Amino acid sequence: MKDKSMYIYGGIFAVLAVAPVFLNPYWVDVLNNVGLYAILGLSLNLIVGHAGLFNLGHAAFFAVGAYTAAILNTLYGIPVLWLLPVCALTAGLFAGIIARPIIHLRGDYLCIVTIGVGEILRIALINDLFGITGGPNGIFGISRPTVFGYVIRKPHEFYYLIGTFLMVTIFLFHRLENSRFGRAVNYVREDETAAEGSGINASHYKLAVFVLGAAWAGMAGDIFAAKMTIIAPESFNFWESVVMFAIVILGGSGSIPGVLLGAVLFVGLPEVFRDFADARMLIFGAAMVVMMIVRTEGILPQRPRTYALPEASNAGGNP
C-alpha cells in the first residue's frame, strides 16, 4: 500500500518536473497558479485542517506578504527573494496581533471575524493605507526575482521557483504534521478541554499555528508579487479566501495530498473547462453540495499517523 502510493507520487513528480518542456507558456502559467494556491492551501490547512480554526480571511495574510514585498522592493530596491523572511515576519506579526484577542472564539464566530479582517484590510489598501499602498491601482514595477544572478522572468522559470517552494513546503509540513506540534493542534481540534486536561496549552497552540500558517501565506505573497510585478487590492478579495478555504475542505482537511488535489481541482480544472465557462459555477456548486453530503472529510481525508512500534505490537488492531 505504502509502496504503491510512493510510486504514484514519484510518477506525478517526474511528469511535473519535465512538464514545462511540453506545455506552452499559457499552461505553464496555469500550473504556476495551481502551485501558488497549493502553497496557500497548505498554509491554510494548518489552521483550518489541523487546528480546526475556521479562517475565511486568509487572503489578508497573503496580501500583507505581497504588499510588504512590493513596498520594500519598489522603495528600497531590496531583491524580492531576500524579502521572503521579512514577508513571513510581517504577515505572522499581523496575524498574531489580529488573532490574540479572537483566538478563543469558536467555529462560526471566528469565521465571521476573519472575514471582517480580510475585508477591512482590502478596503484599507484601497484607501491607500499610510500613503504607501498605492490605493485602488496598487503597486507596480516590482522587480523580478534573481537566483544567483539569474533573472527569473518567463513562466517556465517561475514554474521551477514555485515548484521548489512547494516541495520545501510539503517536506517541512509533512514533518510538522508528524510531530509533537502537529499532534498538539490535532488534540486541540478534537477536544480542547481534554487537551488542556492532558497538559496542552490550547490557546498557545491555536495562536502558534495561526501565526505559522499566516507567515507561510505571507511568503506566498512575496512570490506572487514577484511573479505579477503589479499587485492591487482586488487580487486579495474575499473570493480568494473562499477559494483557499474550499481547496482545504474539498481536498481533505489535514491532508497534504488532499490539499494538493484540491488546488488542482479548484485552480487547474476551471482552465481546462474554459469552453464551458458559463456552466462552471453551476458544476462547482453542485460538486460541493454532493461532496458535503457523501464525503464530508474531503476527497483525500487525513490518514492516521504511523509509528515505529516494536515487532510484537505491530499486529495491533485486532485484539
Added chain:
Amino acid sequence: MSLLGLQNLTKSFGGLMAVNEVSFDVEEGAIVGLIGPNGAGKTTVFNLITGNHRSDRGTVCFEGKDITNWVTHRIVRLGIARTFQTIRLFQKLSVLENVLAGCHCRMSSGSVAAMLRTPGERREEKKALDRSLGELAFVGLAGQEMQLAKNLSYGSQRLLEIARALATEPRLVILDEPAGGMNEQETAALIGTIRKIQKRGITTLLIEHDMSLVMKACEKIVVLEYGSKIAEGAPEAIKGDPKVIEAYLGTED
C-alpha cells in the same frame, strides 16, 4: 505532609451552592475516595482542583504551593492529572496518540525542531513512544495501539483515559468515576490497577458510585452532600456514620 490540601473551597453557579466551604487533605501515597449522592458537588470539586472551574473562595494547595485558579495545563504540568466522568478521549485519533497527548507536557520540541527533525526531537519522540507503550501495557491495553479510540469498549476507554493521565508523569491522579460503565470483572481489574498506581508512588483521589470499589480500594473517604462535607474518615467509620446513612438512604420518618 499532605500532598493536596483544600481549604474552605466554595463555588456557586447562579443561586446554586455547588461546593460550600469544603476542606480536606489528601496524604501523599494514599488512595482517597470522594463520595456523595448525585448532585452533591463531587465533580465540581474536581473541576476546581484541576482549574476547569474558577473557585469563588477558598484555596487549593499542592505540595505546599497555592494553585488556586491556575490554568489547567499548568496544573497538569505541576503533577495533577485527571480523567473525566463523561469520557473525553480524542475519539478520531489512535489509542497510542491519545496516550502521547499525556506525554506532551514532559516534552519540549516546538515547530522549528519538528521541521528540522533535530536529533533532540527524535530522541524525545522515541522516549515518548516508549513511555506511551509502557502506560498502555500498564493498564492492560497493549496490542491495541493503532485502534481508533472510539472503537474501544466503554471499559477500555476508561482505562485509556487513565493511561493518558499517567503519561503526564503525575504525582496525583484524579479519577472521576473510573468504574462507570464497567462490568464486575473489569471493576475488579480496575481495583488492581489503582493499587498498582499506588505502588508506583502516585497518589489517587477518586469519585465513585460503586461502593464495593470505594470500600475495597480507599484508605480514606470524604462524603459530600449538597456541596458540603458531612463526613471524613476510614471506610469502616464511614459505613457506620449515621449522617452518611441518612444522606444515602434517607431517615426513617
